[in-house]
Each structure stands twice: as C-alpha cells, then as structure tokens.
Amino acid sequence: MLDSDQRRTFALLADTLIPASGSMPSASAAGVPGALLDQVLGYRPDIAEAFAAAVASGTGKDPEAALDELAVHRPDQFEALTVLTAGAYFLSPAVKAAMPYAAAPRPARDDMDSYADLLADVVERGFVIR
Template sequence: MIDPDQRRTFAALADVLIPASDPMPSATAAGVPDALLDQALGYRPDLAEPFAEAVAWCTGKDPEAALDGLSDQRPEEFQALTVLTAGAYFLSPQVKAALAYDAPPRTARDDVDSYVDMLADVVDRGFATR
C-alpha cells in the first residue's frame, strides 16, 4: 500500500491531528500508521489516491504547517487524510478500551401481539379447503 517513508510522514501528521490526552493514546500509540491504516483503506479504497496525494504533498514539511496548507489548498485530500486517520483510530483496541463505552443492549422486538391478531383472523375464518 504505502511505503515506510510515507508511513513516517503520515505518523507525524496523525499525531498532530490526534495527540495523546489522558486516557486516550495518540494516533501512533494507538497503531494508526500501521495495520489500522491498511484496514481503514480496505474499507474505503476510494480514499487511497487522495490520501496518498495528501501525504506526498505534506512530505518534508512541518506537520502542523502542512496540515494547515492542505486544508486550505487541497480540501478533498485533507478530508481523505482526516477521515482515514479518525477511522483507523477508532478501530484501535487501545482506543476502544480507553473509551470505556459499553453500548446499551438492543431491545428485542416483541411482535407476538401482531402474530396473535393475524392468527385470530385465520381461526375466525375456520379451516376450509378449496
């Protein structure tokens, strides 16, 4: 997918976008520039080209200044970079653990009353073969 130099550039950009704050890990600490980026690109292959262009444009520049320039001059590439960064971040097991969020249980759909009403019509009609 992307070469090691691109990953290093992306890691610096990702840490500017998502720095560490207690209890949340930074993007690189969460593993975003590694397999998680590849996983996110697998979900969004349509973003691979603008993402690569964004990283190439930022290479060799100060990460903060590069992101500012990218957002001003190349908004589509900036969007690809930020969507993939955030998506990969929330795929991280460390991030999920730090969030300590347990989704509420889904309520079961109880349609018994509907079924009973439908069956009552059949019972009222009676059994008749034609």
C-alpha cells in the first residue's frame, strides 16, 4: 500500500509517537514501518484510507508539527495513524521480549463434575424462551 518514501515518512511519525525508552525500542527499531504495518492494515482496512491521508499530510514536515496538526485539524486521520502504529508496535517480537511482563501460569482444572451438574439443571428445566 505504501511506497518507500511514504514508509520513511511514516517511520518518522511513528518514532515521534513511540520513541525508544529504556529497554523498549522505538517504533522503527521494532519494525513497525515494515511488515508489521502491513499486518495491522490487513486487520483494519476500514481505516487504511485515513491512515494514508495522515502519512501524506506529514510528508516533508517536522514530525511533531505534523502530528500536532493532525490531532487538531484531522482527528480521524490522527486516530487511524495512532491506532495502526500502536497495534503494529505491540505485535513486534522485539517489543514483546522487552516488556517486563510474564503471564501468570494457568492452572489446569478438570471440573467435569461441575459441568455435568450444570448441564443436568439445564436439561431438567427444558427448552424455555424467556
């Protein structure tokens, strides 16, 4: 969808939105302007046009000024840009590895007796539309 010049503009905008901080990579270091962007555009084709317009409006401008202008005058384009940028960022394996988060282990439970008891009540009640 985007050519190489548009991807460079997007990388500048994305790095302004998500700069490197501590152990967390910047948006471009995380690979956001590449395949990850294409992936999230596949998930949200409904905002692709607004996103492309946001990138086009930032071409040749200071990234901070371009983002400020979008936020004030074109909030729909700003929203499309930020949603896709954040979505692509959190899909990045580099970001997932850098995040200080470990999911809690899920205990294995076999509650077949409870499920059978619940289903017995439903069967006993019968099919009733309320």
